[in-house]
Amino acid sequence: MTLIARELRGLIDEAIREAVSRGEIAASEVPDFVLERPRHKAHGDWATNAAMVLAGASGRKPREVAEVLARLIEKSACPPAGSVLRAVEVAGPGFINLALERDRVLSELVRVAREGDAYGRWDLGAGMRINVEFVSANPVGPLHVGHGRWAALGDALCNLLEAVGFEVDREFYLNDFGTQMEIFAASVEARYLELAGRPCEFPPDGYQGSYVMDIAREIMEEDEGRLADAPPQLRRAELGERAYGIALSHIRKSMDAFGVHFDIWFSERELQGSGAVREAVAGLLARGLAYERDGAVWMATSRFGDDKDRVLVRSNGAPTYFAADIAYHLNKMERGYDRLINIWGADHHGYVRRMQAAMEANGHADRLEVILGQLVNLKRGGEPVRMSKRTGEMVTFDELLEEVGRDAARYLFLTRSQDTALDFDIQLAVEQSLENPVYYVQYAHARICSILRYGEGRGVELSQEIPGLDTLRLLEAEEEWDLAIKLFEFEELVRDAALGRAPHRLTRYLEELAAAFHVFYNRHRVISDDAALTSARLFLCRCVLQVLRNGLSLLGVSAPERM
């Protein structure tokens, strides 16, 4: 892969070495410098701060150093000796601005077309396996809107990690064991008996949501109320199982409808049944990392940076959620992953430190990465939508998906960094769907498809052949140049978004690319009487189409051919 940025880096690198060996700059080694696309067009196509970084070390003025480097770069990269750059300039406090030679841009464009679906992919994984655990909702009711955000985030992140060459598994952890399952069973049982007309008291800490009644009704319709007469213990256990099955199938269905597919559904119950939780605790005890006090077993997490020690086994003998989680993470490591990524709701952040402590204690320091997703504030027409877990009143993820659609939901969830709480206005997402960024991007895609269809109808040559350099050189308008250069940002963006765990950068980029296309479209006619120019512009359009498609597919958003 002849990545343009890598080539430019090489040029700068070489210039620095040359300058050092000539004694024009003093530097023991080539420092880290930034090569970036400048914000302003006037600053060239790419720019570097190399001279300013070097100036500090060599005690010379940044602009002087820049001047030295610029002349060296120019000599090797500009005609007649080279063919990469058109101009090299020193500007501002000591930036070196690089303007690309036109043919170099065109050859890069050709690469976009040649690589096609693979354009933007990297091979950075080196066989590394990553497990990404996300959503992991308790199977005791419908998914809420926040789960939708994390599903979109997790899936897009996985796509990105795969794109840059990691082997990724998507995992859903099912907390199908313990207190909440019991509360859930008791809640369903109470509703079931209520439906059967039996006197019963709803558990004080039970789940209030109306979905509990729906589930009870579903079971009752199936078994015609037989369980009402079963022995209480058996009845509750049976109802709990049936209810769990129903809740889980709803979750699977939601994720399916959202287009998120998990490789692994990991059951806590199985983990508990296998004895792994007891083993994990025993292991910690044996190594003196856990101890008994007040009838409970504690882990010395404070030795690993936690504020205080945490209970693993309660004095009543029941292991805590934490103990199970330790066993679960050990299990993941045993499955051979090099790295674990967990996406948790921000309300779990108090839990991160102790989990990291546990990983470190078990010899897996720095293997676990926790991404905290901030919550979603649901609004409707500017007014916050009241949601209460206590009364069970809430807009479920399914309802949201139904109302705004899969593409819009996925895209909007990914427009913001996960560090920031997301305001999601349902009314805005639906009513103003025409102003929606997702449609803006998709529209660019559909528009290009429309151009291609039009061309086809007019008998324009639409072969997948890549036009020759002479033809491509006709792309000389400013908007064409801007568009082409914008395309080349994609590769590095994919890498940065993947390594920086920042899928939202991709939505941003796609909007910029779409904007560059719309500007081009409004100023220039693609299909005209000029056959050569038509051919060149169609080729540019096909490249844009390709990158839009690659980008949207990483987000899990469709690329429609008509809108």
Next chain:
RNA sequence: GCGCCUGUAGCUCAAUUGGAUAGAGCAGCGGACUUCUAAUCCGCAGGUUGGAGGUUCGAGUCCUCCCAGGCGUGCCA
């Protein structure tokens, strides 16, 4: 009290991880379809980046202290 996250245009958010003149979209105003999709484009207006110091060639970004909001701080999950 302590810890984490956040604070940027009227609103919702970006800002290439320390770079040049802080940018988009909504909302507002004014323009552009006899044309390959006007779900688009062009222009105008909008800012003491919560506040005060500090670090350096350079700070929205880093460090300290305040202010405001959210979350956490359980032998809950």
